Amino acid sequence: MTKFSRFAATATTAIVAACAAGAVMAADIFVVGGKPDDPFWSRVKLGAEEAGKVAEAQGGSVTWLGPQNYDNLGPDAAELIRQAIDQGADAIVGPDWVPEAMDPAFEAVVAAGIPLVIYNAGGLEAADRLGALNYVGAVDYKSGFAGGEYLGNAGHKNGACVNTLPGAANIEAFCSGFNDGIASVGGTGSVLQLPATAFGDATAVAQAVRAHLLQNPDIDAMFAIGDADTNATVSGIAQAGKTGSVHVCGMNFNDSILANIQAGTQDCAIDQQGYQQGFFAVSILNNFVNYGVTIPTREILTGPGVIDAANVELVMEGVKAGAR
Amino acid sequence: MEPKTGAKGISLGSLARRPETGSLIGFVVVYIFFAALGGKVFMSAPGWSSWLNIAAEVGIIALPVGLLMISGEFDMSVGSVIPASSMMAAILSGHYELPAIVGILGGLSVGLLVGFVNGLIVTRTTIPSLIVTIGVMFAVMGMTLGLAVMIKGSTSVSYVPDPLTKSILGQFINGMFNVSIFWWLGFVAVFFYFLHISPIGNWVFALGGDRESARNAGIPTDKLTIGLFMMSGFNAAFVGIAQVMTYQSAQVAGGQSFIFNSIMCVVIGGVLLTGGAGSVVGILLGTMTFAVVNQGIYFAALDPNIGSIIIGALLLAAVLSNDSFRALAMNYATKKK
Amino acid sequence: MDLIANLLRRPAAASILSLIGVLVFYVVFGGVELGKLANAASWLNYAARIGIVALPVGLLMISGEIDISIGAMIPAGAMTTAIISGYYDLPIIFGIIGALTIGVLVGLFNGILAVRTTVPTLIITLGTLVAMQGVVLAGSKLLTGAASVPLTSPAWAKTLFGDFIFGGSHQVIIIWWVILAVIFWFVMHMSKFGNWIFAIGGDKVSARNAGIPVDRITILLFVLTSTAASFVGMCHAILFNSAQVSGGMNDIFNIIVSVVVGGVLLTGGFGSIAGVFIGTLTFAIVNKGIDFTAIDRNWANLIIGVMLLIAVAMNESFRKMALSYSPKPKK
Structure with a gap:
């Protein structure tokens, strides 16, 4: 008991000292x-x-x-x-x-x-x-690439990337990554450009996706650059009557994206x-x-992680905490 | 096409003088243009539903915004009411798991409250409504973000509505026609009655024509103005809620595009912006024209940004034709007297 | 004459109060160290960026008109410079002239429509706003195939338009802003043009009857606003070595808010350059100063909105005081 309290005292002193030292710096x-x-x-x-x-x-x-x-x-x-x-x-x-x-x-x-x-x-x-x-x-390019590769490997070879923020370098990188990713497994990719004013307007995105699909019936894979856009894309596909024949992956996610993955209306989400x-x-x-x-490991990659039906439950726990 | 019936049975001369005529011509020209480029798909049911879905959302907001403009006021705050109400609905029904009706009522009351505040400030002070509603817009935007993060710890809240609520507010009929199209048509009917048949409609025109004499004529101008602002708040909130029910999640950002889009629909629809003139049928046509351009561009395989150029040009054309129509109408009126 | 001088001083007085109010609020509730804030460049840079446009917009609003196409003209100026001198590699002077020419052309277009039609200028410029957004986006895609264009400018252009001064992070456009403010102040309050603009904003018809060239002044003011906007865009492209297309909707609100906080009456006939200057400073401090406070940035827009409403209400009551003996304050 005395031993322990002495130990505790020492530990406390050490912590206080550490904190004091920390306070200086x-x-x-x-x-x-x-x-x-x-x-x-x-x-x-x-x-x-x-x-x-x-x-x-x-x-x-x-x-x-x-x-x-x-x-x-x-x-x-x-x-x-x-x-x-x-x-x-x-x-x-x-x-x-x-x-x-x-x-x-x-x-x-x-x-x-x-x-x-x-x-x-x-x-x-x-x-x-x-x-x-x-x-x-x-790496934005790699994230897009992972999405293209995933869809291409699943047999969906004709992809379109929905770009709602044309001009932003990172978004352009998602799309070029996606196109290269799907091409790497033998498919082809294209970009659906939206006017900059459509950003953040779910209906505008959904209707644009739908119109694009109706006009280009060959497309069987789509990639969206953010979680709200992915939601809108899924809705656009449903409205075009193509749920199940056009497959979607999207950047990032929230709980409704996870619900989409569980329900099978979305194939995967790329997690940064x-x-x-x-x-x-x-x-x-x-x-x-x-x-x-310092950390000698340079380039600490936090993504791309792929969330699909296989690991979606695990992810949902993190979402509840607001961390994912 | 139902809107045409409104103009039927009127002599050609008076037809040309109606403010809707310009917007009708605009709509037909734009539709033919995109039908020629977009082909069969654009003219079939999927094409129609595609632009009608867009038209419904912006159209529900454009109606009260148009009425406000007829009465000589602007409302910029609609852009922030949409996310605010959808957040409110999603937080009440999704986060706190209250029944859907509570969320819906909560969301709608956000709109009514914002409208009330707008109207109160506009009528109690001499500050122009443009400035008042910009201030309120910023305030509501900040409040939505701050409170959402405080309550939910996140800027997006998801909510899966029960099937009944979904079928009323967020269903796609036939898999493509959003149920909000019917709400929109309902609102059109209500607003048509309100503006053109009920006696209050004349009050709105009088308000836009000359506020002082309207007040002297015994019209409760303050109450009417507050009422109009509450209508636009209510309708914006309605769209926000319909979006939650359709897309099953609410975002803090977004809705900004509706501010100018709704004004554009109204202007293309031939509302004279100096107040005092305009019609619900015109607003309806303006909204349809706007939506056809917005969606047609994807069917026509043009660069979507060209859509902005077309809309800008249409807007300016509407503005110019407004002027010549008005000159025509005034000539006619003076000759008659 | 005494009365006019009085009126002129009032709006600036109200905006000074707003400025003090904001600072007090941040110091008391946000724990801002004023020294740190004063040394930082961010809010001054921001103030200069919107201030250069706010000055002519203020004049335009005093004359009773409004221009919201400025939102598209800032990116338009930047893209024009970058496309001409970056993508096509022509000397920077062509890029500069190109950007300013676009500004002049759009301004002429707005101005001519404004004087030839009876349509409110809010709507006319809404049309040019949307159309220019499309032109810039589609044009850059068509010409360069990209929505972001890099630009390398020679040293003299950088020194003039896009450099850092005082050895820190203050941008050279701050000097432009101050110079322009002085010029505008002189024109507005020392020359006959100023009186003309006030007269136009007060009552267009009697201004015209008094022999004031109303149409030419109105067109000139529109040219000034859109050229100022494209000038700011050009400076930014040169400073940041690149230009991106964007919507620019938010700048519209930010600039109008600055002008209104500065005590300009939206319906015309009332306002001052000093007021606009201080209003811009106030807005910039609200917007950028929040980063120096302990307040969560999430609340920034709420503070902007409330500040705007309070400032406007304050301006109103000041103006009412000034006009108290007149039978009916104008709406």
Whole structure:
């Protein structure tokens, strides 16, 4: 008993000391990401904030910076990165969405001696080019590729990628990945472009998909670039009377996507695991700033993970917690 | 085609002077254009349902927005009421698992409340409705996001409605015609009665013509304005709820496109934007034209962005023809007197 | 004359109060350190971006009109520059001239329609907004096959339009904004044009009867708004080495909100350049300042909306005070 209490006392002292030490080197980490009302990014934000609890316990903080809208994606994100420098960040996490616009801002981060992790978009090439510690995330092209390959392997050879945000580099990468993926197993892919005003309007997406299918009856596979779009695509296919003959995969998911997969109206969802992106990027930086420890594994891939009928139940547990 | 009947039996001269005539011509021209490019599929049932589904949603909102414009006001807040009401419905019925009717009523009351606030501010102050409703739009947008994240911890809430609710609000008849098309036609009938048959309709026109003299003539202008704003809130909320029932999930973002789309339908439909003139049939035709362009573009295998150019051109054409029609109508009226 | 001077000062006074109110709110409820905020560039950059457009929009609104096609003109200016000088590799000067020409042309189109028809300009410019969105998107797809075009500009263009100043992250367009504000202030409050614009906004018919060239001024104002928008787009393309097509719907609201918070009366005849300037600053601080607070960003739009309504209500009561002896305040 006395032994234990002595041990406990020592342990407590150690923890207090550790915390005190942490407080001295507290890391104020700034995370640049998507709009807060974007379903995918709200999960990345949650991951970053939960990893931030460790930083907060050590006296640091995590601040999320996201644009008001996606109208001016590259420049707005570049602005936010510079804003993070101005706000006195000890470490910065950012996605390299539009390299031409954003690379100079990332270079300014590195030039200011602030540790940087690139996440979500850009890949290891961007991290190496810019001098970032690491890259955490899925590779957009590979995510699209996985979707194309999955559908192609299942015997659906004529695919179309529904692009609701033409111009955004990551979305274009999903689609070119999808087309190459389906081509790699002997199929062909094309892109259905929607006007930029259709983004976020489920009915517009559903009706566009439906019209496209009616006009191109050969298509038997579709790929959507986000969870809301996937839902709308599934509905569009149903309205074209093609449920079961046109197969769908989509980026990201939410509980209605999972219900689709369970019901068989959707074949698969490609998971970038946004929670992991936020969580690991912040953890890596927090540990680096506080203790100088690094992760030698470069390019930490959080995706693509494929969710289909085989593993859908497992995923549903994570959704309940808001982490997936 | 039912809308044509509204104009039947009227002499050619007065037909040309009706504000709907321009929109009818616009609709026919656009339809023939896309039918020629889109071929059989566009003219068959799947093609019709395709643009009717689009028309129904924007059309339900365009009706009260058009009435507001006839009375000389704008409502930008519809763009934020759609996600707000669908979130409310999904949170009540999906997250808290209350009966569907509670969610529906909750969602609709969000719309009514926002409309009431709009109307109250517009009538109590001299701030133009454009500005008031932009302010309310931002506020409702922020509230929807903040509360959704607070309650659900996520920006999308899913809700699987029971079969009865789904069949009333979110079913595809024949697998392609969204049930909201019938709601839309119902709303058209109600609004037609309201604007053109009931005595209150004249009040709306009087309000847009000259508010001061309308008030002096004993019209309860404030109550009427608040009522009109509540209508547009209600209809936007209705569309939001129908979207939840159809797509089984509610998103915080979205709905923004309805703000200008609904105004465009109304303008193409020949409502004179200076207030005081317009018709429900015109709004109906304008909405149909808008939807045909929006959907036809996919059947015609054109770059979808060309659709925006066509809609912009149509809008300007409508604007110009509005003017010449009005000049014609006024000439006629002065000659008669 | 005394009365006019009074009226002019009032709107700016109200917008200063809004600015102070927002700062106090952020300091008290958000724990903002003012020093940190003052040093940061983000809100100033943002203010300059919308402010350059807000200035002519303010003038236009004082004259009783509105232009929402600016939302499409910012990306249009950026894409024109990037396509001409990036994709086709012509000297940057052609890109700059091209962007400004597009602005002038669209402005002329809007302006001529505005004076030739009786249709409200909100609707006319809604038409050009949608049409220009389509032209920009379809055009860039047609010409370049992509929706995002990279651009490398020579040093002089960067220095003039797209560089960072003060050795930090302040953008050079801040200087443009300040210069333009001074010019606009001079034109509006020191020259006869200003009086003309107020007169047009007050009563178009009597302005015309008084011999003011109403039509030409209106067209000129529309040219100014859309050229200012394409100018901002061009600067951004040069600064960020690329341009992407986009809808630009949100900028419309942001700019109108800034102008209105600055005390300009939407129905015309009332407002000031100082007010618009401060209104833009206020909006930028609300929008970007929230990142410096402990408030969750999720609530940003709620704060913007409430601030707008309060600021407008405040402007209203100030104006009423100013007009209290006049028989009926104009609606």
